Amino acid sequence: MISFSRPPVHWLEDIPSFVDGDKNIDHATVEAFGDEWTRFDSFSDQEIDTVAAEYFDILPAEKLREFKHAIDVGCGSGRWTRFIAKQVSSVEAVDPSEACLVARRNTADLANVRVSQASVNALPFADEAFDLAICLGVLHHVPNTQEALTSLCKKISFGGTLLLYLYYDLSNRSMPYRLLHRASEIPRKIVAHLPHKLKNLSCDLLAFCVYLPLIGMAKLTTAVSPNLGPRMPLSYYTNKSWNIIRNDARDRFGTPLEQRFSQIEIENMLHTAGMSNVRFSNNAPFWHCTAIKS
Numbered sequence: 001m002i003s004f005s006r007p008p009v010h011w012l013e014d015i016p017s018f019v020d021g022d023k024n025i026d027h028a029t030v031e032a033f034g035d036e037w038t039r040f041d042s043f044s045d046q047e048i049d050t051v052a053a054e055y056f057d058i059l060p061a062e063k064l065r066e067f068k069h070a071i072d073v074g075c076g077s078g079r080w081t082r083f084i085a086k087q088v089s090s091v092e093a094v095d096p097s098e099a100c101l102v103a104r105r106n107t108a109d110l111a112n113v114r115v116s117q118a119s120v121n122a123l124p125f126a127d128e129a130f131d132l133a134i135c136l137g138v139l140h141h142v143p144n145t146q147e148a149l150t151s152l153c154k155k156i157s158f159g160g161t162l163l164l165y166l167y168y169d170l171s172n173r174s175m176p177y178r179l180l181h182r183a184s185e186i187p188r189k190i191v192a193h194l195p196h197k198l199k200n201l202s203c204d205l206l207a208f209c210v211y212l213p214l215i216g217m218a219k220l221t222t223a224v225s226p227n228l229g230p231r232m233p234l235s236y237y238t239n240k241s242w243n244i245i246r247n248d249a250r251d252r253f254g255t256p257l258e259q260r261f262s263q264i265e266i267e268n269m270l271h272t273a274g275m276s277n278v279r280f281s282n283n284a285p286f287w288h289c290t291a292i293k294s
């Protein structure tokens, strides 16, 4: 494994913890994720492989095998840590929330994985320590995404690769789609601030009463018109399990801080962070891309 650049400030069970006064962290959001991943703490290999095929379409297994030392920043339950650990020599998985306990459990059988509690702006590793960094669905949940990205990219060696996923600003969607999304912001702002039990119940209700009917409509539309179907709201979930749908409804409606970006904004932030060769996938989830440290 890669050596730590400083000693842990304390321990969370057997996990070294480096969380100590980082300013670029939204504590309500991190606490919400701790609860979320404790609830959604396991995924079948089939569920992981189905979603991984989408996130990793621009970084396939034969390419992953070229990397040695990887870091998974904002690892959550550890599902992508598990996925890449099969291909690379070692993976450092970090998350500032109690999700790191879940990630630790989910990767306990993998000798080449170490889980730590740490935040993106205060990673306890030397600069340029990793030739691969993945950060999937994380940096739209921090107060200053540019600052976080710059800090993360410092840890990538020259020529190393970043796989990044940030929520898109829906600029590639139709007006009705954008309006529907804007309307969903109203329940989101209420539900995200509810106490955990009520929040979980509300998100389950939304998954059942809103997600399932919309997914059903997207399926029907696809059967009638294969071109129109993928443009329907929530069509992304037509091949996803109920577990993934519930988890994503909890993720979307239960998280206090979320930001959204256009491709140009992401590209500019990556350039500012010292990355080049930005390559976006044309497929959902939008936007995920790779970039090379230059």
Ligand SMILES: C[S@@+](CC[C@H](N)C(=O)[O-])C[C@H]1O[C@@H](n2cnc3c(N)ncnc32)[C@H](O)[C@@H]1O
Pocket: 024, 025, 026, 029, 030, 033, 034, 037, 073, 074, 075, 076, 077, 078, 079, 080, 094, 095, 096, 097, 099, 118, 119, 120, 121, 135, 136, 137, 138, 141, 142, 251
């Ligand atoms: C939507 S989850 C994604 C988890 C995982 N990457 C996945 O795709 O399954 C976002 C994760 O980002 C973590 N996170 C939030 N703020 C962070 C920060 N400042 N530094 C690192 N991770 C953070 C949360 O604790 C949460 O586990």
